[in-house]
Amino acid sequence: MSIPASVLYPPFNIVRLSHIVLTVTDIKVSRAFYADVLGLQVTAEDDKRVYLRALEERGHHCIVLEQGDHGVANELGFKVFDEEHLDRAAKHFETQGLPVQWVDAPHQGRTFRTRDPLGIPLEFYARMDRLPPIHQKYALYKGVKPLRIDHFNCFSPDVRASVAFYNSLGFRVTEYTDTEDGSELWAAWMHRKGGVHDIAFTNGLGPRLHHVAFWVPTPLNIIDLLDLMSTTGYVGNIERGPGRHGISNAFFLYIRDPDGHRIEIYCSDYQTVDPDLEPIRWDLKDPQRQTLWGAPAPRSWFEEGSNFRGTELRVSKLKSTPIVAP
Structure with a gap:
């Protein structure tokens, strides 16, 4: 494809x-x-x-x-x-x-x-x-020590159409998932800044925001956040992870804010600045696609997201489904 x-x-x-x-x-x-x-x-x-x-x-x-x-x-x-x-x-x-x-x-x-x-x-x-730099004001570092915003991920009812539009704006595909028969795009990751993605699209009811991600220094900061959330009344806001993605190779954690907006905590992906970098293909049913260690994502991760203001939702044109945790 x-x-x-x-x-x-x-x-x-x-x-x-x-x-x-x-x-x-x-x-x-x-x-x-x-x-x-x-x-x-x-x-x-x-x-x-x-x-x-x-x-x-x-x-x-x-x-x-x-x-x-x-x-x-x-x-x-x-x-x-x-x-x-x-x-x-x-x-x-x-x-x-x-x-x-x-x-x-x-x-x-x-x-x-x-x-x-x-x-x-x-x-x-x-x-x-x-604003003045604060990256060396270490007394300010707390929580998960977020360093920068990293990417958006959105549900799209037509991933191919989304990819075609953002390609026309100069975004480049780094990794993608196609359907079982290889005929259609199910998800794609696209970048401008030289990481794995600035924006990604996943097949589903949409368009909706799936998550916004923040880059942190190390996987250990994610462990610290889990300890903090689990002892300060936020254990129910932990949705998925920690783990390492197959796609992007990044270490991750997914949490929900008080209104249900999904936040990914993210680190350790790779550089993609070469203009002739070949995209990496993943099979939809590959258990290592979601998590390199093989653990599937929960159903909420594929079905729940934040509606965009004033946007009409459309049912996805694809019926193919990934592996979902029981």
Whole structure:
């Protein structure tokens, strides 16, 4: 089976993923979870929003929590190379018949919002407020010691269509899963920044956010987080892991925030900067695809996710299923 061809000279330059906006139902409870348990640093806040960054990041925020009536996912944020590329991006989406709305995004420069063809809300900017470095202020390190935001993973009802669109923006496939007969894409991992992925797509009811991931220094930080969560009232928020993925080779843990948004804690994947890097194929029924050690994921991992604001859900076109834990 062929995957959509990479576009090495896209119409504008996306540097990397940047941030995500999540609506939460109790801003104080969510603040405590992300700041006190995970260890993200609060950079600004009021009664309706909390902005946080991880310890290696110089940008003002990698996650924004907004108070609301229901827990939903909002914009997935991406940084482009400069203001010229921001204008080129807006023009590109307009020519594709996709909406472009310029917005006032606090702590960011010129910013516009759009949606991909399946309905995922996206946000693009070139400049964000820069903050002093804190990566050597070790007294601030707590929780799982998150260093940076790493990737988004989304359910897609049409993985091939998602891959084709993001390929056209310069994302490149690093690993993928196809169906049993090899005729169709079931999942794919795509990058801009030189890791295994900035965004990934998994077959399922969607589009929905599956998870947002944060990079941590070592697997031992994940063990520390498990000890912390299990003794501070969060044991029920531990969903899957720890373990090592077959795909990406990364060490992982999946947890849920107070509104059910899924967070992956992630480290130890590999470099993918070469433009001619060949994608790695995985069989859907390979037990080492999900976890190198062979343990299957729970059913919740394949069925539950965060709805995107204002996005209509579609049933997946594929009926193939992976191995699911009993």
